[in-house]
Amino acid sequence: MKKRLTLGIGLLIFGLHFPHFAYEPDAVENAELTAVKDQLSPLIEEDQLALWNLYQQARDLQPFSQDEKTAYYLEHLRDYLLTKLQTRKERAKFESQEARKTFLENYQASGLALADPLAENCLGWYPTLDSMSFAYDLPTALTLAVWFRESNCGYYLPKNGDGPFQITTKDYGTGPINRSIFETTVEDFLIFAKRKIARYNGKNPDTPILLSYKDFNYADLYKFAGLYNGLSGGTVYGAIGPAAPKYFFEKMPGSFEQGKRNGLFPQFLRVLERELRQ
Known part of the structure; x- marks a missing residue:
């Protein structure tokens, strides 16, 4: 609530x-x-x-x-x-600047070599998404990356009624959107994400997901992709991951390098890259 x-x-x-x-x-x-x-x-x-x-x-x-x-x-x-x-x-x-720089450097070649640049429509609401991610203590880059994967950073209400973050338990209606509705969808995503993480951590106290505004790591971002987009194996226990790996890896060197748009991780890195250049 x-x-x-x-x-x-x-x-x-x-x-x-x-x-x-x-x-x-x-x-x-x-x-x-x-x-x-x-x-x-x-x-x-x-x-x-x-x-x-x-x-x-x-x-x-x-x-x-x-x-x-x-x-x-x-x-x-x-x-x-x-x-x-x-x-x-x-x-x-x-x-957290030095830690974020190191993280980006570690994945510069593997994560960004083939990634598309950030689209302008993903940046217009950055200040709001940044403030709200800070308030809920999740990485801003994760919020933007999920928004991109779910609706291409769309500022509208999709036809299925699930909103820009495609939360299937919500019904936002369809059509135009305004600031109030958009901020509600962002808030719903952040609350939903925190609950997903809390549920996983409750089942796996020895290997918790540790994502915050200041801190993140590759393994936990991968786990989160599974929690949000659908779990491989359908279980919340242990070394989880997304049922559709493309959701996370698309446009990275390897099996998904011919993808059409950035996966969650390349998009996360693009946002992080942009933040560090500011």
Whole structure:
């Protein structure tokens, strides 16, 4: 179940951003705003998901603003929360930079030799996918790679109703999509993925899957491909892998090098390569 936090602290019930405010808060109002941030601080101190949810709420309340004061408060809080989110993400990227470089170097020849470049439509939503992957503590490259494999990074609702991440237990409908629906599908994927991993780890405590925003490895990415796309042998125990190896290996040297599009692993590496170049 999605963790919900409410921004309805004090007078923050409705609010939104206008391009420019003539509103200038006085000392008392600035003190009120500081007090609100002080109330939020313990909720987000060690909880990245709470931070994302609060930022998302502040951002999404903006269209309903009815007065300049509330609008000013929400705009200020939105920017305050976003700054914290960005700062924490950048720190995590910095701390894991050398490990990510080494990982990419180790698979440069085998993983990227034949891989297609990243398509532009996979990059437009990168900031959102990055923030949400950080909040749920999964590799951003994995989120983008699954999105690519399931719908070619499609920003639409496929005809089967399973959404851009093709979660068969969901029914999103079909046709156009908007930011709210898309973020819901991303969140559903991240929750679904975490549950798949938790189930595997519960059955295999000695060989758990260890994937996080900062940490990943080849073996666990391969296991995840099986959990997500279908297990070889239909069992969740032991050295699992995908029933359709092409899902993971396509466009890598070997049996699947003539594939039409990047498998999960080459696409993961392409995203990682792009992140390290930023």
